[in-house]
Amino acid sequence: MADRIFRAPGRVNLIGEHTDYNEGLVLPAALDLYCEIRVASRLDSLLNASALNLGQSASWDVRDFVSAHPRGDWSDYVAGTAQQMALRGVRLRGLDIEIESQVPMGAGLSSSAALEVALAMALSAFDGGKLGGAEIAKACREAEAGFVGLQCGIMDQFVAVFGRKGYAVLLDCRSLEHRLVPMPEGVEIVLVNSGVLHELALTAYNERSRESCAAVRRLGRSLRDISVEEWPSVEESLPEPLRRRARHVVFENQRVLDFAAACKKNDLDALGALMAASHRSLALDYEVSCVELDYLIDAASDLEGVVGCRMTGGGFGGCTVNLVRPESVDGFRTAVSQAYQRRFGRAPQIYVCSTADGACEVAT
Numbered sequence: 001m002a003d004r005i006f007r008a009p010g011r012v013n014l015i016g017e018h019t020d021y022n023e024g025l026v027l028p029a030a031l032d033l034y035c036e037i038r039v040a041s042r043l044d045s046l047l048n049a050s051a052l053n054l055g056q057s058a059s060w061d062v063r064d065f066v067s068a069h070p071r072g073d074w075s076d077y078v079a080g081t082a083q084q085m086a087l088r089g090v091r092l093r094g095l096d097i098e099i100e101s102q103v104p105m106g107a108g109l110s111s112s113a114a115l116e117v118a119l120a121m122a123l124s125a126f127d128g129g130k131l132g133g134a135e136i137a138k139a140c141r142e143a144e145a146g147f148v149g150l151q152c153g154i155m156d157q158f159v160a161v162f163g164r165k166g167y168a169v170l171l172d173c174r175s176l177e178h179r180l181v182p183m184p185e186g187v188e189i190v191l192v193n194s195g196v197l198h199e200l201a202l203t204a205y206n207e208r209s210r211e212s213c214a215a216v217r218r219l220g221r222s223l224r225d226i227s228v229e230e231w232p233s234v235e236e237s238l239p240e241p242l243r244r245r246a247r248h249v250v251f252e253n254q255r256v257l258d259f260a261a262a263c264k265k266n267d268l269d270a271l272g273a274l275m276a277a278s279h280r281s282l283a284l285d286y287e288v289s290c291v292e293l294d295y296l297i298d299a300a301s302d303l304e305g306v307v308g309c310r311m312t313g314g315g316f317g318g319c320t321v322n323l324v325r326p327e328s329v330d331g332f333r334t335a336v337s338q339a340y341q342r343r344f345g346r347a348p349q350i351y352v353c354s355t356a357d358g359a360c361e362v363a364t
Helices: 062-067 075-087 111-125 133-148 155-162 201-219 231-237 242-265 268-284 291-301 326-344
Strands: 004-015 025-041 046-051 056-061 095-101 167-172 178-182 188-197 306-312 317-324 349-353 360-362
Touching (some): 004 111, 004 155, 004 306, 004 317, 025 155, 046 075, 056 062, 062 075, 075 111, 111 133, 111 155, 111 360, 133 155, 155 167, 188 291, 201 231, 201 242, 231 242, 268 291, 268 317, 291 306, 291 317, 291 326
Antiparallel strands (some): 004 025, 167 178, 188 317
8 A cells, every 4th residue: 555656757858859958948738648646655764656657666675775786777767866866865764665557668658757756756855845946846857867767858857747737847047947838729639659669769869969968068058049140151160960959959949939939829820831841951961760750640640630740859769749629639649540551550659638737746
């Protein structure tokens, strides 16, 4: 019997991809797909974690977390988060935790951040709730970047804490200033999971991060501080592929601002055009798309009722995000599923999602 239950959501990034680790702007929304952690106290110093979706378990002595090292599997998200909480002064104690997640793994919907944030909320709560939401997001980001080894920004963890139903979160990843942006009216969020996670994803993701840093070193300033108007005067100082990587970040930051403004006006045509431009940039300039994602975008773009579509998440597989008029959702699901089945021999997973509130303790 669990003493307490904690929950944190997955997220979809509407626009602003690969800008978070470049001190840029992003516009994610928390989803009604959750990671839930059920926690029971122990009398000793063991922390036992059971990943119910995987049928696997792991165990640690909480006194060892500060010096813990990665094991190279799912348990690193648990150990890394616990380590960061301990380093921030949270007193860890013996616990039995059960982890069960609705967020599909490897789909670009931040299953890892949902786990990290739910666990961090639990560990903080069992020590009197010492850490606030922003500190929890920072701790979880450091767990993923410093312990697991994915050089991500803070977007996923931040929206898992601060997401609100009916809104996206416009986040400045440098200052952490943020504001809620109402979701556009007259559309549903439909996610299509390609079912693909290419082996190069982690390596290539980190390579893109290194290339962005190399562009910053050559330019002598953050890509965040370069406007689209300035871009023509600085692009010639960058060799390829750094020029294309930087171009994506500079223009994607502007697309985030334009998308937020279009949401406020409920300008669906503008939203669609911005999503299309974002996907082209991700595919051609940042080179993080893949055959399956591009096919899903092409298949969706011609369908009636589709306002806009793009890949979402780190890339090399995972999901597309589609804004679809409600009366067209059923036809969209059928058409995309059949087309993908014909091309790749398998049907994609399709989710019709709502926005949701961020991490919380669930009343029991």
